[in-house]
Amino acid sequence: MKGFGKYVIFLGSLFVRRETFKTYYQLVLEECIIIGIGSILLFVLVSTFMGAVSTIQTAANLVNPLIPRYIISQVVREMTILELAPTVMAIIYAGKVGSSMAGGLGTMRITEQIDALEVMGINSSSYLVLPKIIASILMYPLLVIVAGVCSLVGGYLVGTLTGIMTAEDYIYGIRLAFNPYFISFALIKSLVFAFLISSISSYKGYYTQGGALEVGIASTSAVTTSVIAVLLSDYFLAQLLL
Amino acid sequence: MIKINRISKAFNGKPVLDNISGEFDKGKTNLIIGSSGTGKSVLLKCIVGLLQPDQGSVYFDLRNFTEADKDMKSEIRREMGMLFQGSALFDSKNVEQNVMFPLDVLTTKTLEEKLDRVNFCLKRVGLENVNSKMPSEISGGMKKRVGIARAIVNNPNYLFCDEPNSGLDPQTSIVIDELIKEITEEYDITTVVVTHDMNSVMGIGEKIMFLYKGHKLWEGSYHEIMNSGVKELDDFVFTNKVMKNLKGKVTSL
Ligand SMILES: Nc1ncnc2c1ncn2[C@@H]1O[C@H](COP(=O)(O)OP(=O)(O)OP(=O)(O)O)[C@@H](O)[C@H]1O
Ligand SMILES: [Mg+2]
Numbered sequence: 090m091k092g093f094g095k096y097v098i099f100l101g102s103l104f105v106r107r108e109t110f111k112t113y114y115q116l117v118l119e120e121c122i123i124i125g126i127g128s129i130l131l132f133v134l135v136s137t138f139m140g141a142v143s144t145i146q147t148a149a150n151l152v153n154p155l156i157p158r159y160i161i162s163q164v165v166r167e168m169t170i171l172e173l174a175p176t177v178m179a180i181i182y183a184g185k186v187g188s189s190m191a192g193g194l195g196t197m198r199i200t201e202q203i204d205a206l207e208v209m210g211i212n213s214s215s216y217l218v219l220p221k222i223i224a225s226i227l228m229y230p231l232l233v234i235v236a237g238v239c240s241l242v243g244g245y246l247v248g249t250l251t252g253i254m255t256a257e258d259y260i261y262g263i264r265l266a267f268n269p270y271f272i273s274f275a276l277i278k279s280l281v282f283a284f285l286i287s288s289i290s291s292y293k294g295y296y297t298q299g300g301a302l303e304v305g306i307a308s309t310s311a312v313t314t315s316v317i318a319v320l321l322s323d324y325f326l327a328q329l330l331l
Numbered sequence: 332m333i334k335i336n337r338i339s340k341a342f343n344g345k346p347v348l349d350n351i352s353g354e355f356d357k358g359k360t361n362l363i364i365g366s367s368g369t370g371k372s373v374l375l376k377c378i379v380g381l382l383q384p385d386q387g388s389v390y391f392d393l394r395n396f397t398e399a400d401k402d403m404k405s406e407i408r409r410e411m412g413m414l415f416q417g418s419a420l421f422d423s424k425n426v427e428q429n430v431m432f433p434l435d436v437l438t439t440k441t442l443e444e445k446l447d448r449v450n451f452c453l454k455r456v457g458l459e460n461v462n463s464k465m466p467s468e469i470s471g472g473m474k475k476r477v478g479i480a481r482a483i484v485n486n487p488n489y490l491f492c493d494e495p496n497s498g499l500d501p502q503t504s505i506v507i508d509e510l511i512k513e514i515t516e517e518y519d520i521t522t523v524v525v526t527h528d529m530n531s532v533m534g535i536g537e538k539i540m541f542l543y544k545g546h547k548l549w550e551g552s553y554h555e556i557m558n559s560g561v562k563e564l565d566d567f568v569f570t571n572k573v574m575k576n577l578k579g580k581v582t583s584l
Contacts, residue, residue, distance in 0.1 A: 108436065112436070196422070197421075200417050200419055200422075201415040201416065201417055201419035202419050202420075202421055202422075204376075204381050204415065204419065205413065205415060205419040205421075207380075207381055208379055208380075208381065208408060208411055208413045208491075209408065209409075209411075209432075209433050209436065209437065210404070210405035210408035210409055210437070211436055
């Protein structure tokens with residue numbers, strides 16, 4: 090609980106004594122590039138395979154000949170949009186981006202780089218952390234969209250290449266009874282997850298104390314805490330918005 | 332000139348600094364010495380405002396820094412330069428970007444003016460042709476020099492160094508010490524150096540404050556340090572046999 094209070098105060102500190110807009114613009118741009126380039130390959134890989142595997146497994150479960158094959162791609166679509174792309178990817182995002190944010194800030198803390206910024210009269214938390222959070226909120230939804238598309242493409246490739254279903258069936262299923270609100274829901278979720286992961290990981294890194302060992306601990310605990318926060322908020326958002 | 336007035340600081344109820352007062356003169360290298368864990372770094376952090384003292388105040392040329400509002404604080408901070416114990420160079424930036432950083436955020440100079448100033452400062456600390464090297468590619472002594480260049484790049488009035496020569500060989504230490512002393516005299520700034528290195532004490536200790544377990548026990552110059560009559564200081568100064576034999580035989584240096 091004490092940790093949570095400190096986290097809230099930390100978030101508040103991000104918005105005081107800010108640098109010029111131009112400085113932030115550049116920093117956000119840099120972070121966006123780091124996050125985007127750094128995670129795109131992993132996202133494409135994981136989501137393509139997830140789509141492919143979901144297709145095979147759904148097909149394996151739908152053995153009843155009365156159920157049309159296009160139901161498979163409909164199920165894959167719903168799974169992808171509602172859970173695989175925003176939530177499962179968030180866990181991967183926490184492992185990839187969250188841990189590196191915490192590790193980077195933790196290293197800056199223990200090597201006094203954060204103190205060096207403070208001595209120059211810079212608000213180090215807002216200078217270092219705010220751009221990371223903004224960049225995350227901008228980039229993560231884009232990554233989720235990419236992941237969603239890749240997952241459906243992965244399903245298509247496996248579905249048609251292994252002869253589970255025809256291309257026409259797959260496309261038909263994907264478009265069947267489509268509820269566009271689910272897309273909005275996925276994007277809302279991804280905004281929330283992006284904020285949670287980047288702010289929690291930054292918080293863990295920013296308040297590292299000690300040495301290299303503690304930096305390692307901070308980045309592990311950043312991943313654990315962000316994942317828990319993501320799963321909890323996933324549950325509440327589903328209750329709230331569905 | 333920096334004046335500190337009755338500074339106390341405790342961590343979790345454990346006192347680390349107790350009622351420390353003193354002055355650091357302009358144009359001189361002022362030393363804070365004492366053995367490990369006596370609170371030297373904490374005192375320095377209280378002075379530059381990285382830690383808030385529980386009691387007491389710090390004055391920068393008669394301006395009360397401890398009670399200053401945010402604007403005043405950042406104004407005074409713009410006049411500070413600090414060399415950290417581990418150099419604290421930003422690892423994502425190269426040497427040139429590191430030294431230029433204070434100019435980027437604190438001034439509105441053009442890129443050319445900034446580059447001129449950066450190259451001048453790097454030359455001043457004896458570093459040339461390393462502009463594009465990353466901090467991980469240069470040696471510890473070079474890092475300290477880059478740290479000094481970064482600390483002086485924005486023409487500070489106050490320079491702080493936390494153990495500028497820890498982890499360096501005696502020769503490089505002397506070079507760094509001399510550099511700090513020269514810069515202090517050349518620009519007539521107030522420099523505060525934390526150290527536990529006796530070579531520095533004898534080399535550049537124009538004004539020395541000796542801390543012992545959070546108390547200030549002695550103040551003076553290196554001329555007087557051999558004959559202070561303070562037992563704790565003698566224990567700190569005369570650590571080995573050779574030095575102990577010298578004791579009493581040296582009247583003045
Ligand atoms: N942030 C902190 N929280 C709790 N205790 C601290 C903190 N910073 C310093 N201390 C304690 O204050 C005391 C003085 O520490 P300080 O770093 O000032 O020593 P020092 O004189 O600089 O020693 P050294 O020469 O080894 O650097 C130590 O006992 C240390 O444990
Ligand atoms: Mg120290």
